[in-house]
Amino acid sequence: MSPIEITRRALLEGTAATAMITALPDHGASAQQTPTGGAGESELMVRLQINGKTHSLDLDIRSTLVDTLRERLGLTGTKKGCDRGECGACTVHIEGRRVLACMTLAAAAEGKEITTIEGLADGDTLHPVQSAFIGHDAFQCGFCTSGQIMSAVACIREGHAGTEADIREFMSGNLCRCSAYPQIVAAVKSAAQIQGI
Amino acid sequence: MQSFTYARASALPDVLAAISQPGGIILAGGTELLNWMKEGIVAPERLVDINGISGLDRIETADRGLRIGALARMSDVAGHEAVARDYPVIAEALLKSASQQIRNMASMGGNLMQRTRCPYFRAEIELPCNKRRPGSGCSALAGEDRGMAIFGWSEACLATHPSDVAVALAALDAVVQVASSHGARDIPFLDFHRLPDDAPERETVLEPGEVITAIEVPASPAARRSHYLKIRERASYEFALVSAAVGLELEGSEISDVRIALGGMAAKPWRLSAAEQALHGIAISDAAALRRAVDGAFGDARPRRHNGFKVELVKRAIVRALQTAGDIA
Ligand SMILES: Cc1cc2nc3c(=O)[nH]c(=O)nc-3n(C[C@H](O)[C@H](O)[C@H](O)COP(=O)(O)OP(=O)(O)OC[C@H]3O[C@@H](n4cnc5c(N)ncnc54)[C@H](O)[C@@H]3O)c2cc1C
Ligand code: SF4
Numbered sequence: 001m002s003p004i005e006i007t008r009r010a011l012l013e014g015t016a017a018t019a020m021i022t023a024l025p026d027h028g029a030s031a032q033q034t035p036t037g038g039a040g041e042s043e044l045m046v047r048l049q050i051n052g053k054t055h056s057l058d059l060d061i062r063s064t065l066v067d068t069l070r071e072r073l074g075l076t077g078t079k080k081g082c083d084r085g086e087c088g089a090c091t092v093h094i095e096g097r098r099v100l101a102c103m104t105l106a107a108a109a110e111g112k113e114i115t116t117i118e119g120l121a122d123g124d125t126l127h128p129v130q131s132a133f134i135g136h137d138a139f140q141c142g143f144c145t146s147g148q149i150m151s152a153v154a155c156i157r158e159g160h161a162g163t164e165a166d167i168r169e170f171m172s173g174n175l176c177r178c179s180a181y182p183q184i185v186a187a188v189k190s191a192a193q194i195q196g197i
Numbered sequence: 198m199q200s201f202t203y204a205r206a207s208a209l210p211d212v213l214a215a216i217s218q219p220g221g222i223i224l225a226g227g228t229e230l231l232n233w234m235k236e237g238i239v240a241p242e243r244l245v246d247i248n249g250i251s252g253l254d255r256i257e258t259a260d261r262g263l264r265i266g267a268l269a270r271m272s273d274v275a276g277h278e279a280v281a282r283d284y285p286v287i288a289e290a291l292l293k294s295a296s297q298q299i300r301n302m303a304s305m306g307g308n309l310m311q312r313t314r315c316p317y318f319r320a321e322i323e324l325p326c327n328k329r330r331p332g333s334g335c336s337a338l339a340g341e342d343r344g345m346a347i348f349g350w351s352e353a354c355l356a357t358h359p360s361d362v363a364v365a366l367a368a369l370d371a372v373v374q375v376a377s378s379h380g381a382r383d384i385p386f387l388d389f390h391r392l393p394d395d396a397p398e399r400e401t402v403l404e405p406g407e408v409i410t411a412i413e414v415p416a417s418p419a420a421r422r423s424h425y426l427k428i429r430e431r432a433s434y435e436f437a438l439v440s441a442a443v444g445l446e447l448e449g450s451e452i453s454d455v456r457i458a459l460g461g462m463a464a465k466p467w468r469l470s471a472a473e474q475a476l477h478g479i480a481i482s483d484a485a486a487l488r489r490a491v492d493g494a495f496g497d498a499r500p501r502r503h504n505g506f507k508v509e510l511v512k513r514a515i516v517r518a519l520q521t522a523g524d525i526a
């Protein structure tokens with residue numbers, strides 16, 4: 001671990017949480033302040049709908065969605081690469097749109113339908129994009145793959161997978177350190193064709 | 198990250214009340230704010246989430262112009278049929294910004310409020326930077342200045358503004374509508390962002406307690422025949438090194454109206470009014486005359502050690518953008 005990371009971690013953990021959530025006057029919000037623990041310290045009760053299931057969690061208000069998925073819910077399919085919105089490894093769907101879980105506060109995702117890579121397959125039947133990634137060898141180490149697949153599913157749905165140039169442009173928010181790009185483009189293209197888009 | 202409180206607003210007056218007190222900050226898409234908070238660039242006490250305010254994301258088109266709600270997402274504006282048809286420079290600038298994931302999250306209001314990508318400003322371990330800590334000095338003065346401004350910089354700060362769509366909006370004479378608990382006002386786009394002078398920590402003329410509610414863009418023939426050319430060091434998903442937003446009206450082959458704004462050149466979108474005047478009456482097919490008119494508008498360019506190449510690069514970008522808008526490139 002680099003000294004930079006230690007510094008960041010120390011910063012993140014250094015201050016005691018004094019979190020609370022409020023609804024502004026006269027307008028309802030479902031989240032409530034639920035004091036837990038000792039003096040001046042409170043956590044926040046957040047209800048998240050993930051892959052069709054509702055989870056109620058006491059969270060530090062500072063928690064991002066990616067950390068909540070991974071650290072609190074064990075949904076480690078969503079990866080954390082840069083934590084700065086730059087790599088796309090944390091791509092999930094909120095209300096059907098692809099977004100970055102590292103740039104989303106978990107509290108702000110309350111009440112919205114969240115889909116992660118774990119929610120894509122239908123039982124034991126893989127989603128066509130998952131099958132296409134396997135069929136086209138569209139990964140090496142696999143670290144970027146769940147983000148790539150979540151992004152690709154949305155990319156096809158948006159109608160941005162018609163040509164290879166479109167696929168490359170509209171998948172550019174997902175970096176692949178192993179540079180499996182040609183295979184990723186091929187997989188997205190074939191999945192789009194199979195889905196008739 | 199310092200802790201904070203979080204509140205969801207569902208009506209604008211609540212937002213105005215909540216941010217009229219110091220320590221409150223608006224959360225829209227969060228794609229800038231979360232990065233600043235993780236980096237320790239800002240440490241707000243109260244986050245006011247405006248995503249639940251209905252209607253603030255509306256995109257309305259009428260004969261006289263376009264009105265984009267502050268909460269409209271970059272991807273929705275880019276994908277809006279009338280925007281792409283009547284204001285192509287806006288749709289193109291947005292589609293060349295960031296990635297689809299970020300465009301799905303990021304709001305138009307937040308886009309205008311984004312801050313420089315100067316690496317010293319964003320450093321993980323804090324470095325001298327007058328924008329980040331006023332009075333601490335500018336690391337770029339004796340450091341890396343390749344990406345820095347050509348126009349309008351001061352000894353206090355050399356940074357550029359990174360927004361693409363702001364450049365398009367500057368070319369089309371947009372207006373930023375803002376509101377506070379004291380009332381509402383309209384800010385002409387070119388007045389919205391500030392040059393650094395001796396207070397580079399203030400990027401815009403927005404006063405504390407003010408919220409952007411919408412952006413209005415007048416319709417015009419030049420808006421309809423417009424184009425955004427972005428030059429960057431990767432084909433996609435990269436900020437501009439330089440960029441040109443142009444709008445053009447032709448009578449026959451002669452230029453009768455033209456707008457030019459540049460990105461990557463200053464702390465604000467840089468409108469090239471002198472070139473606009475010089476281009477009147479010139480045939481769009483006369484590349485040499487286009488270039489002469491553009492050349493004449495760089496009298497106040499002040500390149501530094503490593504960014505002089507931007508001057509030639511942006512001049513070529515302007516000529517190419519004009520030719521593309523004029524259908525001859
Ligand atoms: C990896 C990456 C690449 C990017 N590439 C590009 C690019 O190529 N081109 C480009 O133009 N941009 C680019 N961006 C920047 C991106 O467009 C901005 O982060 C985004 O537009 C900010 O909008 P937001 O809604 O997420 O703002 P937030 O993060 O929610 O807010 C940013 C600031 O604006 C304030 N704010 C938000 N809404 C309002 C309002 N209505 N009134 C007053 N203040 C408000 C907030 O309080 C905060 O201070 C990139 C960003 C990332 C992370
Ligand atoms: S150029 Fe501006 S933003 Fe960059 S280090 Fe200097 S003062 Fe900071």
Ligand code: FES
Pocket residue numbers: 079080081082083084085086087088089090091100101102103
């Ligand atoms: S971890 Fe979210 S974009 Fe890299």
Ligand code: FES
Pocket residue numbers: 138139140141142143144145175176177178179180
């Ligand atoms: S497969 Fe290794 S990063 Fe993409």
